[in-house]
Amino acid sequence: MEHKTIKKIKKTASLVFLWAIIIVVLFPIVYMVLLSGADSQNIAAGREFDDLTHFGRNYVEMQTNINFFGYFKNSVVIVGISTLISLTLATCAGYALARYKFPGSNLFGLTMLGTQLIPPTMTLIPMYLIFIAIQNYLGIQFVDSYKGMIIPYVAIFTPASIWIIRGFFATIPVELEEAARIDGCSKFQAFYKIILPLSLPGILATGISTFLAGWDELMIASVLTTTATYQTIPVGIRLFIGNMQNRYDLTMAASVVTTLPVLIIFFMLQKHFIQGMTAGAVKG
Amino acid sequence: MNKYGFAYMMLLPAILALVIVQLIPNIQGLYISFLKLNQFTFKKFLKAPFVGLQNYYDVLINPDSIIRAGLFESIRNSVIFTVVMLLATIVFGLVLALILNQEFKGRSLARTLLLLPWVVPTYIVGLLAGFMWGYEGIINRILVDFLHILPEPIYWKSGSLALFTIIVTTLWRFFPMTMLMYLAALQGIPKDFYEAADIDGASAFQKFRYITLPTLKPVTAMMVLFGLIQHVYSFNIASMMFGNGAGYPGEWGDLVMTNLNRNSFALMQYGTGGAASVILMFFVILFVGVWLKVFKDSITIE
Numbered sequence: 001m002e003h004k005t006i007k008k009i010k011k012t013a014s015l016v017f018l019w020a021i022i023i024v025v026l027f028p029i030v031y032m033v034l035l036s037g038a039d040s041q042n043i044a045a046g047r048e049f050d051d052l053t054h055f056g057r058n059y060v061e062m063q064t065n066i067n068f069f070g071y072f073k074n075s076v077v078i079v080g081i082s083t084l085i086s087l088t089l090a091t092c093a094g095y096a097l098a099r100y101k102f103p104g105s106n107l108f109g110l111t112m113l114g115t116q117l118i119p120p121t122m123t124l125i126p127m128y129l130i131f132i133a134i135q136n137y138l139g140i141q142f143v144d145s146y147k148g149m150i151i152p153y154v155a156i157f158t159p160a161s162i163w164i165i166r167g168f169f170a171t172i173p174v175e176l177e178e179a180a181r182i183d184g185c186s187k188f189q190a191f192y193k194i195i196l197p198l199s200l201p202g203i204l205a206t207g208i209s210t211f212l213a214g215w216d217e218l219m220i221a222s223v224l225t226t227t228a229t230y231q232t233i234p235v236g237i238r239l240f241i242g243n244m245q246n247r248y249d250l251t252m253a254a255s256v257v258t259t260l261p262v263l264i265i266f267f268m269l270q271k272h273f274i275q276g277m278t279a280g281a282v283k284g
Numbered sequence: 285m286n287k288y289g290f291a292y293m294m295l296l297p298a299i300l301a302l303v304i305v306q307l308i309p310n311i312q313g314l315y316i317s318f319l320k321l322n323q324f325t326f327k328k329f330l331k332a333p334f335v336g337l338q339n340y341y342d343v344l345i346n347p348d349s350i351i352r353a354g355l356f357e358s359i360r361n362s363v364i365f366t367v368v369m370l371l372a373t374i375v376f377g378l379v380l381a382l383i384l385n386q387e388f389k390g391r392s393l394a395r396t397l398l399l400l401p402w403v404v405p406t407y408i409v410g411l412l413a414g415f416m417w418g419y420e421g422i423i424n425r426i427l428v429d430f431l432h433i434l435p436e437p438i439y440w441k442s443g444s445l446a447l448f449t450i451i452v453t454t455l456w457r458f459f460p461m462t463m464l465m466y467l468a469a470l471q472g473i474p475k476d477f478y479e480a481a482d483i484d485g486a487s488a489f490q491k492f493r494y495i496t497l498p499t500l501k502p503v504t505a506m507m508v509l510f511g512l513i514q515h516v517y518s519f520n521i522a523s524m525m526f527g528n529g530a531g532y533p534g535e536w537g538d539l540v541m542t543n544l545n546r547n548s549f550a551l552m553q554y555g556t557g558g559a560a561s562v563i564l565m566f567f568v569i570l571f572v573g574v575w576l577k578v579f580k581d582s583i584t585i586e
């Protein structure tokens with residue numbers, strides 16, 4: 001009997017600890033949301049909770065102040081296109097790696113993993129200099145352009161996507177293609193009509209993780225863009241503070257708007273989200 | 285077409301793309317580490333003067349080179365940061381996963397709430413944390429006025445406490461992943477194992493030591509590898525917490541990546557930046573080699 005009581009006390013204590021942790025963990029997020037409705041002068045005076053009625057004003061002013069949705073649109077376009085390109089490349093390559101043991105297939109797979117060890121600056125420095133050289137010699141603008149952002153993003157996201165998608169294809173039985181081939185499908189038809197629909201959840205999970213990694217990318221964006229026309233959210237959001245103004249209320253309104261898409265994906269596709277994030281955990 | 289024709293055809297687009305956007309830039313990255321590439325010569329790019337190992341000498345030995353500004357402090361910080369983060373995410377994630385693995389009311393709600401930091405983009409985490417850890421920030425006010433733990437506010441963001449704030453902030457953002465991986469692993473342990481151990485009269489500690497821990501070893505191996513790469517190359521949070529990535533964040537507010545990024549691009553030391561990147565990559569490969577040795581039995585490349 002006594003043993004049971006001790007067990008019960010232990011469990012209760014652990015749950016008290018758990019909910020205490022949850023309160024601490026949630027606090028910064030709640031604080032961010034509350035700040036987005038505060039007044040900037042109250043914030044500066046350390047009285048940010050006094051008047052939390054400015055949500056409407058702040059969410060409008062965030063747009064009139066720095067044209068925040070311009071940055072938002074750039075993020076969506078750049079990260080969206082990069083994700084589509086890298087997902088298409090990775091789906092084809094991942095299928096080939098999962099199904100065929102050709103000479104060099106293991107080496108290719110390991111190389112994809114190996115690229116994760118390359119420091120971001122190692123790729124970024126030459127890429128930046130190449131872009132400048134192309135502009136000087138050929139007159140094509142890469143720094144400050146959508147293509148100049150999509151190229152490095154495809155470069156850093158494709159290898160990991162290939163490795164992850166390869167894993168998803170490997171879980172689908174080969175017999176399915178063999179049956180389709182006997183029924184007269186070509187190799188490509190078997191892939192396109194039978195295997196692709198079956199592995200769509202895995203591909204979706206990989207796509208989510210790629211998109212979120214791009215949504216979260218700061219270093220490349222801060223080096224390769226210099227004008228608002230092509231800058232993404234992480235670069236633009238810094239203008240609310242330091243740029244002759246100190247508007248934490250607007251920063252937090254923009255932060256809430258930036259976090260929202262991720263939150264929506266999280267709640268709508270929780271299973272795929274988690275699968276994608278844990279599978280794509282390399283190089284966040 | 286031979287029997288691999290289809291495979292090669294499917295691979296071709298990816299290979300072409302990766303040769304252009306990964307292989308060529310990285311080979312050039314290696315090559316420019318031997319060039320004198322700075323604010324005066326960067327327009328010549330690959331035609332810049334070849335200086336052999338000069339850049340490596342500048343990074344590792346030469347006390348007067350520009351690239352060394354704060355480099356060693358940032359390396360020290362990154363070593364502390366990575367080691368503490370690996371330990372903290374594993375311990376914190378495991379403890380929470382063990383609690384969440386019990387049956388209780390509101391369990392799925394608790395799990396969902398604990399995953400929320402993961403949803404916030406890291407640069408926003410950095411912005412928010414930079415504000416919260418300020419001298420007049422909310423953390424000081426809670427600790428001093430509300431909880432009365434501290435007699436007076438602290439300058440969290442100066443001195444060695446700056447590194448502490450980066451660690452706590454990054455832990456907040458990244459523990460959900462370890463927690464989730466451990467939780468999945470714990471839920472994969474068949475209940476009969478514990479029942480069988482109960483019949484044999486095993487204590488709670490023995491069950492943890494001989495059933496739970498061995499099952500968690502492969503997950504831990506993966507977490508250590510992911511964490512190692514993630515934390516050595518950590519950039520966003522530290523960069524946004526201290527001066528929005530502009531200017532020198534102070535001796536303890538700088539990590540290897542923030543330092544390399546600043547010295548390479550803001551100071552326009554591209555050649556030496558390339559050399560430092562190569563050296564950094566060498567060490568990361570070395571660490572991964574050590575990791576392979578330590579966790580040799582618990583991983584299968586698949």
